[in-house]
Amino acid sequence: MSTRDEQERVEFLQGTLDMLVLRTLILGPAHGHAIAHAIERNSDDVLQVEQGSLYPALHRLIRRGWIRAEEGTSEHNRRAKFYRLTAKGRKQLDVESTRWEKFAGAIARVMRPAEQEGDL
Amino acid sequence: MKWRRRMEEELERDIAEHIAMETDDNIARGMSPQEARYAALRKFGNVARVKEDTRSIWGWTAFDTWYADVRQAFRRMRRSPGTAALAVMSLALAFAPSVTVFSVMDRLFLTPIPVKAPKEIVDISFRDTRPNASQQYQSVSYPEFQDFSRSLRSFSGLTYQSQHGAMVALNGRRALVGVNYVSDDYFSVLGVPMQLGPGFLRGRPSVIVSHSFWMRELAGRRDIIGQSLLVNGQTVTVGGVATPEFRGANSFFAPDLWIPVETWGVSGDLERRDWREGTVWARLRPGVSLAQASAEVDDYCRRLAKDWPDSNRYLSAFTYDVLADRERGGINMTGIGVILLGILLAVACANVAGILLARAEERRHETAIRQALGASRWRLMREWMVESAVLSSLAAAFGVAGARVLMNLLPGLLPSVLIPIHFELSFGPRVWLYAVSLIFASALSFGLVPAWRASRPDLLSGLRRDSAVNILRVRVPIRSLLIVMQVAAAEVLLFGAGMVVCSVSAARRVGPGFDPGRPVAMADLLATGDDGSLRVVDCEAVRDRLARIGGVRRAVYGRSVPLSGMNGPTLKLETPGQEPREILGGTAGPAFLSVLGVRMISGRDLEAGDQHAVLVNATLARQLDPSGAAVGREIRLDGAVRQIVGVFQDAKWNTVYDPPVPRAIALTPAHSGPDIEFAVEVDGNPGAYVAALRSQLAAAQPGSLVASAETLRQHYRNSLVLELRATQVFYGLGLLALLLTVTGLHGVASALFARRSKEFAIRLALGAAPRQIMGSVLRSGLKLAAFGLAIGLGIAVPAGLFLASRVHGIPAWSVSAVVLSSAIVAIAAVAAAAHPAGRVLRIQPGDIVRSE
Secondary structure (H helix, E strand, O other): OOHHHHHHHOOOOOOHHHHHHHHHHOOOOEEHHHHHHHHHHHOOOOOOOOHHHHHHHHHHHHHHOOEEEEEEEOOOOOEEEEEEEOHHHHHHHHHHHHHHHHHHHHHHHHHHHHHHHHHO | OHHHHHHHHHHHHHHHHHHHHHHHHHHHOOOOHHHHHHHHHHHHOOHHHHHHHHHHHHOOHHHHHHHHHHHHHHHHHHHOHHHHHHHHHHHHHHHHHHHHHHHHHHHHHHOOOOOOOHHHEEEEEEEEOOOOOOOOEEOEOHHHHHHHHHHOOOEEEEEEEEEEEEEEEEOOEEEEEEEEEEOOOHHHHHOOOEEEOOOOOOOOOEEEEOHHHHHHHOOOOHHHOOOEEEEOOEEEEEEEEEOOOOOOOOOOOOOOEEEEHHHHOOOHHHHOOOOOOEEEEEEEOOOOOHHHHHHHHHHHHHHHHHHOHHHHOOEEEEEEOHHHHHHHHHHHHHHHHHHHHHHHHHHHHHHHHHHHHHHHHHOHHHHHHHHHOOOOHHHHHHHHHHHHHHHHHHHHHHHHHHHHHHHHHHHHHOOOOOOOOOOOOOOOHHHHHHHHHHHHHHHHHHHHHHHHHHOOOOHHHHHOOOOHHHHHOOOOOHHHHHHHHHHHHHHHHHHHHHHHHHHHHHHHHHOOOOOOOOOEEEEEEEOEOOOOOEOOEEHHHHHHHHHOOOOEEEEEEEOOOOOOOOOOOEEEEEOOOOOOEEEEOOEEOOOHHHHOOOOEEEEOOOOOOOOOEEEEEHHHHHHHOOOOOOOOOEEEEOOEEEEEEEEEOOOOOOOOOOOOOOEEEEEOOOEEOOEEEEEEEEOOOHHHHHHHHHHHHHHHOOOOEEEEEEEHHHHHHHHOHHHHHHHHHHHHHHHHHHHHHHHHHHHHHHHHHHHHHHHHHHHHHOOOOHHHHHHHHHHHHHHHHHHHHHHHHHHHHHHHHHHHHHOOOOOOOOHHHHHHHHHHHHHHHHHHHHHHHHHHHHOOHHHHHHOO
């Protein structure tokens, strides 16, 4: 694929997609499509997931033992793989959210004075 | 792998489900089904990429792609088995001799002689200061060694060793073995440990046996220490078994027995000051440098020259660090072989590189597509590298097998000598290392170029089926360069073969100095008793017995056989009014020389009872009496007065390359031994008498050894066996290189033709004569060949000059070798280029142009 596509896909900060997936799954098991939609919907469509990139992320989380995949049936009566948060994943989500809040707060603190300077 | 496939399937299904759900959603939003599906796909992104990313999270993609590359390499080879076989076989053919020659080098020179502190060991020998000396370097006699030991202060110990053959009697069987007569403290001075036993025993004759002899003849018995062996009829006690690593001090002559010269008894020739058969190795005292030691030895030799003017007047000392020198000399010697075979291997590699490049050319389109789809350069290069690694591994497997065969064959190709040489080659760690590094080096060398070229981003022209763009910008013609190299290498090797042939035929033209065509059969009798003791033979009785064989005209005996590989003894010649000087000697029975085809120039051959007569060769006769009237003169040889009865032609005694040196031959006593040469002159084919000669000799002297029974012509041919082998080897290598070059050239010409066939078709359609186009294809092939030829000659002729300056008997170059080798290469080049050029005639311009 061309390099342009690649840039578009790196809209997510490293690791944030993982966190969002974990956050989404705290509400209960979901299949890939539902997860992608939940992220878009819950961010008021601000975060546009390139849906394909969800799958490497899901498999990475499985590998780390944070989520588990199981067979199930979707709302439209299709066979689909459902992903469920594990206990380990729940703990990880706590860690990640704390870290994120710190991070976001720090960014916000840095950005605000800059705005004030700009006013001068 | 099954589990792997399930994961793959599940991922696929998952993705399909996802897209289906998204499509459903889109339809629900009011899109048409087709529109809905496209939108879903767009939203999902690149499916292949997602799969690839996911797989890489599963891990083992690395292993997976390597595995796939290897499988792909095999699949590609299966698709064109002919090319693959050609590549593998040409590499294997070059691998096998390279590894074999290296193993020879390893065995002879790189394996260190396991002595303690080898840097302290120096060799002491003599240098003859006379400019026309027959031998520039001289060994040391035993009395001189004793003088050295007593007087020299620079050394903590000195050793003496000389090489001989001896007869060993073992359980009623006799065997001729190589013996080193050594000084008593030989092993302790050199610091060589025993594998078994205490070493030389004090006060009684003892022997140390080599590991090889111990395993071969004594069945590796550990209770052999203290038991006795019969050596030349004397009882000696086994005092030790040497370690397998210690094969004596000489690379070429690995002795089976070491016998202390003092307890064995110093007698006969050993007491003579001018019987210089010994090698003296000494160990430097700590703190003494080589230069200091040399100075002391120089001083001492000047004193020897004063004290013993007869034997030492012209001798100065020559002291050098022998073990370092051995390595240097040996590497020089075998280095030539290693380099030549390296050239051959380079030719083979160039060939394989050519084949791979041609394939890269064919796959340009495919490569360009893959690059367009995002394949990285490394990914593409790796495929090529894996392919060349597979090729060279296969070749290495064949090559190593071939090397093993060659290594078993090689000792059998050595000229047969009386004392069997136990020369075993083996795959030591160094040889393995060499083989493995050759494999790597060749895989890299022929893999890297095509890999680099093939993976070069070249989308624009690569993606077009039409290759017209390529013609417009033919860049560095790597394949052409390879071909030039190959032609050059083939020329070098063929030229080398030509030179060896020239030197052999020159040696043949000069001739042995006797007529090898006479109907004569000959054999060497080594007379021993049942206990292995050496015996004296009643030569007249044996001769009479041989003369009674039906068809035998004359039977003769003698000790000095022309072309025996030995110079014979030296004699002191005293003539009135001249300084005494050394000449070569020897003995022959009545009519011995005449029967062996050595012509008498004047006078007569020796007869029975000629005790005081002597024959001289033409060179000596001229020196004694330039007017040509040497016959009848008296000369003093080693103190005895002899009358010259005949002058014989300058026959060669050592090798055919012998320069004419003065020689005198006296009568072999009727009772002498232990080794006597018997020859019979017969009616008809002498080959038919060899067996009879052997059996009659064995019957005449029961228990004796009959060696080298052969015809006179065989004897002559055997003396040239090394040259013959060298010729065969060079021819083999040259032809191999030529074969590789022809296939390479053919490939280049074919590729050129394929690439330009469209252009040719258009030109033909426009009215060009086929002959013109054929000419241009042929010309481009021949231009490369001509370049290669010029480079090859540019390397070969100076190399020949260099070699000729260093090795005796090699002519620098000859016109016929230049012309012949160039002609062969040129003809091969024309033949290789002509076949593709001929295809021009089969071009149907209409078909090709229409297909556009």
